[in-house]
Amino acid sequence: xxxxxxxxxxxxxxxxxxxxxxxxxISGHTALYWYRQSLGQGLEFLIYFQGNSAPDKSGLPxxxxxxxxTGGSVSTLTIQRTQQEDSAxxxxxxxxxxxxxxxxxxxxxxxxx
Amino acid sequence: ELKVEQNPLFLxxxxxxxxxxxxxYSTTSDRLYWYRQDPGKSLESLxxxxxxxxxxxxxRLMASLDTKARLSxxxxxxxxxxxxxxYFCAVVEETSGSRLTFGEGTQLTVNP
Numbered sequence: 001x002x003x004x005x006x007x008x009x010x011x012x013x014x015x016x017x018x019x020x021x022x023x024x025x026i027s028g029h030t031a032l033y034w035y036r037q038s039l040g041q042g043l044e045f046l047i048y049f050q051g052n053s054a055p056d057k058s059g060l061p062x063x064x065x066x067x068x069x070t071g072g073s074v075s076t077l078t079i080q081r082t083q084q085e086d087s088a089x090x091x092x093x094x095x096x097x098x099x100x101x102x103x104x105x106x107x108x109x110x111x112x113x
Numbered sequence: 114e115l116k117v118e119q120n121p122l123f124l125x126x127x128x129x130x131x132x133x134x135x136x137x138y139s140t141t142s143d144r145l146y147w148y149r150q151d152p153g154k155s156l157e158s159l160x161x162x163x164x165x166x167x168x169x170x171x172x173r174l175m176a177s178l179d180t181k182a183r184l185s186x187x188x189x190x191x192x193x194x195x196x197x198x199x200y201f202c203a204v205v206e207e208t209s210g211s212r213l214t215f216g217e218g219t220q221l222t223v224n225p
Contacts, residue, residue: 031211043201043215056210091155098211101146104156 002026004105006092012111015084021077021108025094032075033095033102034067038088046090049075050098079110087112115140115206119216127224129191134219136185136202144205145185146213147176149198156201160187192223 005024013019025032034046045059049069060066064082069075079086089109093102116139126132136145144163148156160169162178162185169176173196175188185202199220203213 033212035213042217043203043213045212045214048210048212050211056212059212093156095211099144101158101161102211102213103158104148106155 004092004094004103006090006105006108008108009106010109010111012113013082014113015082017082018078018080019082019110021079021090021092021110023075023077023092023094023105025073025075025092026096026103029094029096029103030072031095031098031100031102032069033093034075034077035091035093036088037091037107041088043091046077082110082112084112086110115142115204115209115214117202117204117214117216119200119202119219121219122217123220123222125222125224126189126192128193131191132189134187134189134200134221136187136204136216138183138185138202138204138214140183141207142180142183142204143207145178146203146205147185147187148201148203150201150218151198159200189221194223194225197221197223 007022030051032049037043047067048056064080067077089107091107093104095102118137147159160176165180167178173190178185199218201218202216
């Protein structure tokens, strides 16, 4: 399809395990964002990639969280040593330019047991 | 730190009625967005407001922006059940690049 694609759609894992979440942005979109949505915290910014510039990592909650974007397209968000408070829906968005509306994927629902 | 506040957080209204959702933000911004989210679904872009006095309309929804008051409104005219959803405003702080700071969301229920 033409939208932002995220996988997996659901992920259940045990506390302490590492997880990788994938985002495939809309073709041609130079800007890519990660957010998370949880009941207690609402929608929070995590990280932002724009072209070949250094990413804005200011929203990452701890050093257990990291993200990369390979070849200016697909992005992977990695959470190491997961904790129960990491349970949330992780949303990826992309935009044609940083000044354009962000288009969101369906998200990955992450549950930490 | 940019803060974005919406009110009301919960809104139950009858079909055919009008109502307004308010979005206040705390620092200078040059872009404001409204999104809709249905239960279990992702965010759908509704409006982009880029300048003071901007007004956008789509169907029964109309959004406006007053940058001097740091206020945006989302007005619902003659509500119908299909408008039931959660509505978020999101603001881009001028100095933050492009990161969105979201309001808490307004959960709208339109009753027949």
